[in-house]
Amino acid sequence: MATCTTNDPHEIQMDRESEGDSTMEIDAVYSSDVDSSESDDEIGSSKQQSTDRIWKKTAFKPHLFSFDETNAGLSSNIDAMKDATPLEFFQLLFNETIIDLIVEETNKYQAFSNNDATSSASSHQAKWTETNRSEIYTFLATIMLMSVIKKNKILNYWSTDPMIITPMFGGRPITSDNPVRLTGRHFPSLVPATATQESPQRDCIVCSRTSRHEKKRTKTRYQCDICDVGLV
Numbered sequence: 001m002a003t004c005t006t007n008d009p010h011e012i013q014m015d016r017e018s019e020g021d022s023t024m025e026i027d028a029v030y031s032s033d034v035d036s037s038e039s040d041d042e043i044g045s046s047k048q049q050s051t052d053r054i055w056k057k058t059a060f061k062p063h064l065f066s067f068d069e070t071n072a073g074l075s076s077n078i079d080a081m082k083d084a085t086p087l088e089f090f091q092l093l094f095n096e097t098i099i100d101l102i103v104e105e106t107n108k109y110q111a112f113s114n115n116d117a118t119s120s121a122s123s124h125q126a127k128w129t130e131t132n133r134s135e136i137y138t139f140l141a142t143i144m145l146m147s148v149i150k151k152n153k154i155l156n157y158w159s160t161d162p163m164i165i166t167p168m169f170g171g172r173p174i175t176s177d178n179p180v181r182l183t184g185r186h187f188p189s190l191v192p193a194t195a196t197q198e199s200p201q202r203d204c205i206v207c208s209r210t211s212r213h214e215k216k217r218t219k220t221r222y223q224c225d226i227c228d229v230g231l232v
Contacts (some may be wrong), residue, residue: 094140099133106131112190142169191220 081088107130131139149166151157157169191200201219 094137096133099136102136103131103133106136145169 078092110128110130145168146154146157149157151164151166156164157166159165191202194200204218204220
């Protein structure tokens with residue numbers, strides 16, 4: 001391990017094993033200094049600082065984290081599933097409790113969306129029917145199958161065009177680029193009303209952190225209660 005000292009600025013002390021690591025660390029420091037500079041004078045100063053660093057071998061003591069393996073990994077019951085089907089293994093991770101939570105939150109979010117729907121979106125929202133456990137399992141299976149066959153638009157997966165049809169999706173036509181079942185997967189809650197605002201809004205944390213909305217944040221009525229952030 002190489003460390004920095006303040007001795008002769010033209011001397012670098014290191015052992016043979018740490019030579020490669022030291023070179024990379026010096027390069028990283030120099031790169032960081034240059035990137036943070038805003039003028040030629042600052043760049044020159046950063047270069048001088050990088051050449052003044054001196055390295056020598058020291059005893060490196062990494063921080064060791066405690067690990068409790070009692071409940072880590074899959075259950076030992078998996079040994080009894082040597083003849084189980086892929087579906088049964090999948091249901092170990094996505095059991096009925098998790099799926100029922102997805103069903104509940106999906107239907108709740110759609111109810112929120114229906115209340116906020118504009119006239120232009122009313123026809124799209126009208127296609128919605130409450131989901132259930134069986135449909136969510138089918139939906140997840142469909143999503144996994146979609147990753148096997150790459151297409152440039154979601155709409156194409158259900159196309160009946162002989163040139164691009166995929167039989168395993170049933171050839172059922174969808175009339176929207178955003179199938180209603182794909183737009184209903186959301187877990188936030190409504191931003192609670194205040195004494196002065198019946199339907200308050202927050203800045204969407206996702207939109208505010210992308211270059212697409214760098215200058216104008218998108219307002220939203222939804223938030224994640226756990227993270228306490230706004231979400232579109």
